[in-house]
Amino acid sequence: MKTEKPKYKQIIDAAVITIAEKGYHQCQVSKIAKQAGVADGTIYLYFKNKEDILISVFREKLRQFVDSLDGVIKEKKTASEKLLLLIENHFRILSEDSQLAVLTQLELRQTNKELRRQINEVLKGYLLLIDQIIEEGIKGEEFDRNLDRRLMRQMIFGTIDETVTTWVMNEQKYDLIKLAPKVHDLLINGCGNRSKT
Amino acid sequence: MKTEKPKYKQIIDAAVITIAEKGYHQCQVSKIAKQAGVADGTIYLYFKNKEDILISVFREKLRQFVDSLDGVIKEKKTASEKLLLLIENHFRILSEDSQLAVLTQLELRQTNKELRRQINEVLKGYLLLIDQIIEEGIKGEEFDRNLDRRLMRQMIFGTIDETVTTWVMNEQKYDLIKLAPKVHDLLINGCGNRSKT
Amino acid sequence: MKTEKPKYKQIIDAAVITIAEKGYHQCQVSKIAKQAGVADGTIYLYFKNKEDILISVFREKLRQFVDSLDGVIKEKKTASEKLLLLIENHFRILSEDSQLAVLTQLELRQTNKELRRQINEVLKGYLLLIDQIIEEGIKGEEFDRNLDRRLMRQMIFGTIDETVTTWVMNEQKYDLIKLAPKVHDLLINGCGNRSKT
Amino acid sequence: MKTEKPKYKQIIDAAVITIAEKGYHQCQVSKIAKQAGVADGTIYLYFKNKEDILISVFREKLRQFVDSLDGVIKEKKTASEKLLLLIENHFRILSEDSQLAVLTQLELRQTNKELRRQINEVLKGYLLLIDQIIEEGIKGEEFDRNLDRRLMRQMIFGTIDETVTTWVMNEQKYDLIKLAPKVHDLLINGCGNRSKT
DNA sequence: TATGAATGAGAATTCATTCAT
DNA sequence: GATGAATGAATTCTCATTCAT
Numbered sequence: 001m002k003t004e005k006p007k008y009k010q011i012i013d014a015a016v017i018t019i020a021e022k023g024y025h026q027c028q029v030s031k032i033a034k035q036a037g038v039a040d041g042t043i044y045l046y047f048k049n050k051e052d053i054l055i056s057v058f059r060e061k062l063r064q065f066v067d068s069l070d071g072v073i074k075e076k077k078t079a080s081e082k083l084l085l086l087i088e089n090h091f092r093i094l095s096e097d098s099q100l101a102v103l104t105q106l107e108l109r110q111t112n113k114e115l116r117r118q119i120n121e122v123l124k125g126y127l128l129l130i131d132q133i134i135e136e137g138i139k140g141e142e143f144d145r146n147l148d149r150r151l152m153r154q155m156i157f158g159t160i161d162e163t164v165t166t167w168v169m170n171e172q173k174y175d176l177i178k179l180a181p182k183v184h185d186l187l188i189n190g191c192g193n194r195s196k197t
Numbered sequence: 198m199k200t201e202k203p204k205y206k207q208i209i210d211a212a213v214i215t216i217a218e219k220g221y222h223q224c225q226v227s228k229i230a231k232q233a234g235v236a237d238g239t240i241y242l243y244f245k246n247k248e249d250i251l252i253s254v255f256r257e258k259l260r261q262f263v264d265s266l267d268g269v270i271k272e273k274k275t276a277s278e279k280l281l282l283l284i285e286n287h288f289r290i291l292s293e294d295s296q297l298a299v300l301t302q303l304e305l306r307q308t309n310k311e312l313r314r315q316i317n318e319v320l321k322g323y324l325l326l327i328d329q330i331i332e333e334g335i336k337g338e339e340f341d342r343n344l345d346r347r348l349m350r351q352m353i354f355g356t357i358d359e360t361v362t363t364w365v366m367n368e369q370k371y372d373l374i375k376l377a378p379k380v381h382d383l384l385i386n387g388c389g390n391r392s393k394t
Numbered sequence: 395m396k397t398e399k400p401k402y403k404q405i406i407d408a409a410v411i412t413i414a415e416k417g418y419h420q421c422q423v424s425k426i427a428k429q430a431g432v433a434d435g436t437i438y439l440y441f442k443n444k445e446d447i448l449i450s451v452f453r454e455k456l457r458q459f460v461d462s463l464d465g466v467i468k469e470k471k472t473a474s475e476k477l478l479l480l481i482e483n484h485f486r487i488l489s490e491d492s493q494l495a496v497l498t499q500l501e502l503r504q505t506n507k508e509l510r511r512q513i514n515e516v517l518k519g520y521l522l523l524i525d526q527i528i529e530e531g532i533k534g535e536e537f538d539r540n541l542d543r544r545l546m547r548q549m550i551f552g553t554i555d556e557t558v559t560t561w562v563m564n565e566q567k568y569d570l571i572k573l574a575p576k577v578h579d580l581l582i583n584g585c586g587n588r589s590k591t
Numbered sequence: 592m593k594t595e596k597p598k599y600k601q602i603i604d605a606a607v608i609t610i611a612e613k614g615y616h617q618c619q620v621s622k623i624a625k626q627a628g629v630a631d632g633t634i635y636l637y638f639k640n641k642e643d644i645l646i647s648v649f650r651e652k653l654r655q656f657v658d659s660l661d662g663v664i665k666e667k668k669t670a671s672e673k674l675l676l677l678i679e680n681h682f683r684i685l686s687e688d689s690q691l692a693v694l695t696q697l698e699l700r701q702t703n704k705e706l707r708r709q710i711n712e713v714l715k716g717y718l719l720l721i722d723q724i725i726e727e728g729i730k731g732e733e734f735d736r737n738l739d740r741r742l743m744r745q746m747i748f749g750t751i752d753e754t755v756t757t758w759v760m761n762e763q764k765y766d767l768i769k770l771a772p773k774v775h776d777l778l779i780n781g782c783g784n785r786s787k788t
Numbered sequence: 789t790a791t792g793a794a795t796g797a798g799a800a801t802t803c804a805t806t807c808a809t
Numbered sequence: 810g811a812t813g814a815a816t817g818a819a820t821t822c823t824c825a826t827t828c829a830t
Contacts, residue, residue: 039791109306155356162355190387236816433812503700549750556749584781630795
C-alpha cells in the first residue's frame, strides 16, 4: 500500500501502453484511467487535459532519454564518438521499448499545430545535446567549420528520425541498433565517393 | 459559359486551402464543400470519405511534384547535380505554395496508422526518384558504393523533410530555397572536416 | 423493342424484388431504378415519391389478388366453402411468391401512420370480400347471426395474417397451403370441444 | 431530496411518450432525452443505441403485462375463463395507456427484420401464456384435442392483435374492453352457426 | 484526495428528389 | 419522355471534462 507507485507515474505508464496500443485519437481517457487503475476524474487531478497527458508522457520519456545520453556523452570522447553514442542510444532505447517507439514516431505526430509546438519545445532538450556535439566537433576540427550549424543539426536529427520511422513503419522487423555505425558514417562523410581523389 | 473546372479538381483545390487553414481535424467536410462551391453531398460523388479527400489531395500534388522533377532530372547531368535539382525543386514547390507546405509537413502527419500507410504508398513514387539518383551516383562513382542504399535514401529524405518542417514550424520566416546548396553539400560530404588530411 | 414492358410495370416489378431483398428502408430509389433498368429520375415520372412506389406495388398486387379470388368465389358454393377457397388462395399466392410474402408481412408494416392508413385503404378491397362471405354465411344460416360482423372479419383476417407472418418469420420452412383446411376449421368451429354435449 | 426515479425508468417512460407522439422514426434520441430530463449522452449509459431503447421499452412493458396476467390467471379457473381474462386484460392495459397502444400496434412494427426478430423473442413470454391456457384447455377437455396447437395460438393472438390494431387505427373511438366477451366467444365457438343441428 | 455518473457539443454521411439537358 | 449529376437537410453517438459526494 505505502509503496504504491504514485498515481502520476501510474498514469504516465498507463498512457504509454494505451496510446501505443490504440493510437492517440482512439485512446480514450477512460481507457488510460482503467489501465492505471484509477477513476476517470483522478486523471484530472494530475493533468490539465488529454493533451497534457501526451505532452507529459513525452517530456518524462525524453528526460530519461536525455539524462541517459548526457551521462554517456560526458565521458571524454571525440565529437564523432559522441555522435555515434547518441545514435546508438537513440536506437537502443526505442528498440527496447517498442511501444514508446510507436508513440514517438507515429502517435505523437497525430496532433495539432499547438501541441506540436509544445512537443518541439520539449524536444529542444535533445536538440541542444546535438548542438553541443556539433559545437565540440567544430572546435575540435572534427567537423567542418564552414557548415551551417542548424542545417547540420537538422540533417543529424532528420536522418535519425527518418531511420527510426521507417523501421517502425516496417513493423520493427530488422535490427535498428546495427544500423547506428552506418548512419554515423553517412552523417560524417556523406554519400560522396571518398576514394575519389 | 466558361469551361468550369471539373468538380474533382475544384474540391481538391478547396481541400488544400481549407485543411491548411484549419488543420485536418478541425476542417469539416462542409467547409471544403463551401470553399469548392458545391453541395456537401457532391463531395461524396468524387470521394469515398473524408480520409479519401486527404489522400487524394496528396496523391494529386505528389504526382505534379514527381512529374515536374522527373522532367528536370532527365536532362543529362551528374547524380550530384540531379540531387541538387531535386532539393531545389522540393524547396521551391513548397516555398511557392505555403498552404501545401503546411499540409504536407503538419496536417498529413496528424492521421492514423492506416492512413499513414496509404500516404507512404503514394510517397514511394518520390522515394523511387531518390533511389534512381542514388543508383546513378553509385554507377557513376560519384557516390560511395559501399554505403547502404536504403540508409542513403533515408538520410536524403529525412534531411530534406526535417529542413522543411523546421522552416514551416518557424512560420516560413526565412528563405528555404537558398538552403538547397548547403543541404546538398551536407548530404554529399557530411559534417566531417574535409580539410583534414 | 416495341413490346418492351411499359416502364410503370418494370418499376413495380423491380420494386417488389428490391424491397423484398433489402427491406423498405434499406432499399434506395436508385436501386429500384437500376433493377428496373431506368434512370433515377424516370421513377418520378411514374410515381410521386418513394412511398407512392410502395403503395402502388401493394395496390397492384392486391388487385391481382382480389381479382383472382373474386372469380373463384363467384362460383356457386356455400359461404364456408368460399372461406376455405379464400384462405387457400391467400396462402397459395404468398407461397408462390416468397418475395411478395416478405413484402406484405414485414416490409409493408415498417411504414409510418399515414402510409399505413393508405395501405389499409387499399386493403379494404380485400376485407370487403371477407365481409361478403360473412354476409352470405349469415343469410344462408351457415354462420351465427348473433355475432358481431366486424369482429368476425377481424378474427378471419387476423388469423390468416398471423398465420402467414409466423410462416414468413420462420423462413417459410413449412408448407403453408396445407394449413388452410385446419385454419378454416378453427375459424368456423373455434377452439372449443365439439364432442362435448 | 426525494428518491428520484432511477434514470433508466425515466428514460423508458419518456421513450413511450415521445415515440407514441412522433413515431419511432420521427422521434430523435435528443427528444427522448429532453422528455426524460437527462442529457443526450446519458441515454447511452443505459442503452446501447436507439433500437435498444425501443426493444427495452417493449420488454419492460411486456414484462408488466405478463406479470399482471400471470397473477390473474393463476387463480383456479377453467381454461376458457382464463382465456377471457387474458383478452380482457390485454384490452384493458392498452385501453388505459393509449400511448402504449400506439407504440405496440403501430410503431413497433416500423422496424427492420432484425429488430422484429428481437421483438418476437420478447413476445414469446406472452405467447407461452397462451400456450399454457391451450394446454390446460385440452387437458380439461374444454378445447378440442384434435386441433393444431400452434394454429390455435396463432388464431388467438392474431385475432386479439388485429382487434386492437383496428381499434387503434380507428383512433380508439369505441370501447375496446367491451369487445372482450365477444372475441372470446368467437375464439371458442368460431363463426359457425351453433343452433344448426 | 478520489470517485464515476452525468454532461452536451460537435460532424460525417446518406439518399430522396430536382431539373437542365 | 428520359436522363443522372447535383443537391442539402437531417440525426445518431462519442468522449473529454466536470463536480457533487
